[in-house]
Amino acid sequence: MHDFPDLPFDAAIEAIKATVPSHLQSPRVGIVCGSGLSGLVDSIRDLHLVPYNTIPGFAESTVPGHKSSLAFGLMGSGEGVPVVAMLGRFHPYEGHDLRVVVYPIRVMARLGITNLILTNAAGGLNPNLAVGTIVALHDHLALPNMTGMNALLGPLTSSSHARFVPLSDAYSPALRRLLFLGAHHLGLSADEVTEGTYAWVSGPTYESPAEGRFLRLVGADVVGMSTVPEVLAARQEGLNVMALSLVTNAVVIPETYRDIRAEVATELAGKPVELPPAQVVSHEEVLEIGKAKGQVMMKLVEYVVSALS
Numbered sequence: 119m120h121d122f123p124d125l126p127f128d129a130a131i132e133a134i135k136a137t138v139p140s141h142l143q144s145p146r147v148g149i150v151c152g153s154g155l156s157g158l159v160d161s162i163r164d165l166h167l168v169p170y171n172t173i174p175g176f177a178e179s180t181v182p183g184h185k186s187s188l189a190f191g192l193m194g195s196g197e198g199v200p201v202v203a204m205l206g207r208f209h210p211y212e213g214h215d216l217r218v219v220v221y222p223i224r225v226m227a228r229l230g231i232t233n234l235i236l237t238n239a240a241g242g243l244n245p246n247l248a249v250g251t252i253v254a255l256h257d258h259l260a261l262p263n264m265t266g267m268n269a270l271l272g273p274l275t276s277s278s279h280a281r282f283v284p285l286s287d288a289y290s291p292a293l294r295r296l297l298f299l300g301a302h303h304l305g306l307s308a309d310e311v312t313e314g315t316y317a318w319v320s321g322p323t324y325e326s327p328a329e330g331r332f333l334r335l336v337g338a339d340v341v342g343m344s345t346v347p348e349v350l351a352a353r354q355e356g357l358n359v360m361a362l363s364l365v366t367n368a369v370v371i372p373e374t375y376r377d378i379r380a381e382v383a384t385e386l387a388g389k390p391v392e393l394p395p396a397q398v399v400s401h402e403e404v405l406e407i408g409k410a411k412g413q414v415m416m417k418l419v420e421y422v423v424s425a426l427s
């Protein structure tokens with residue numbers, strides 16, 4: 119296998135191995151913690167943190183709720199499974215090139231992980247998904263990928279990589295099976311953990327009502343600004359992928375718009391106008407739900423990782 123020099127893989131691996139204790143240097147599972155979900159680190163013992171700014175080629179995460187360190191350690195009971203977790207990810211809207219966004223996934227693959235568990239905070243498009251629901255992704259819909267913003271565009275980063283990567287099998291059924299066994303063992307209902315399709319958007323704007331309606335119409339259940347580029351790189355690296363969305367807010371999809379003209383007419387007729395409550399999403403709300411519900415996500419991830427031992 120030959121790595122290409124614009125991405126400093128060898129230097130990154132060297133920097134990591136220089137600080138991480140030898141029994142943690144070859145993690146089997148990689149985990150990416152989404153917005154407000156870095157609390158997953160609490161389930162890692164023998165914890166060893168490597169700040170991103172000490173790893174050649176890594177950027178810094180600039181989004182609140184995303185720390186900027188790799189966490190090495192053991193997860194699960196008994197001997198434990200060696201894992202590496204990204205406490206904070208990179209998003210294109212921060213100004214990071216897509217090759218930089220997925221670089222940590224490729225570094226984790228070179229450290230030896232074979233399974234990747236991605237987590238994210240997402241807006242709910244499917245009206246059946248309550249805030250707090252965990253959605254195991256079984257597919258994605260990525261308009262940016264289809265229109266020239268694909269993380270696999272450009273020179274291959276390894277001569278062993280496929281140029282054309284199929285996505286019909288991107289989300290491992292075997293890992294999803296483990297997840298639902300875990301949900302059963304943890305006593306979680308079908309309303310608490312379910313499956314669905316993730317729409318990837320570039321952000322950083324949240325969806326307009328018409329965009330939300332469009333994404334729902336074309337089959338997406340949740341929407342977010344991450345994960346898909348990482349899935350593509352992981353699949354090119356030959357990793358098994360599981361991705362979990364935590365629904366942190368309902369995307370506003372009104373069936374009808376406020377009739378402002380009628381409101382004015384009512385007002386002019388001297389009658390009181392009843393104003394509907396404003397419905398806007400904020401990143402603070404996203405982080406709050408992540409903190410409140412992150413525990414369930416953590417237990418599920420712990421179950422799946424333990425089952426991989």
Ligand SMILES: O=P(O)(O)O[C@H]1O[C@H](CO)[C@@H](O)[C@H]1O
Nearest residue numbers: 152153238239342343344404
């Ligand atoms: O996908 P993660 O990184 O969890 O973050 C989600 O939360 C942020 C918006 O609140 C966006 O970055 C969106 O993608």
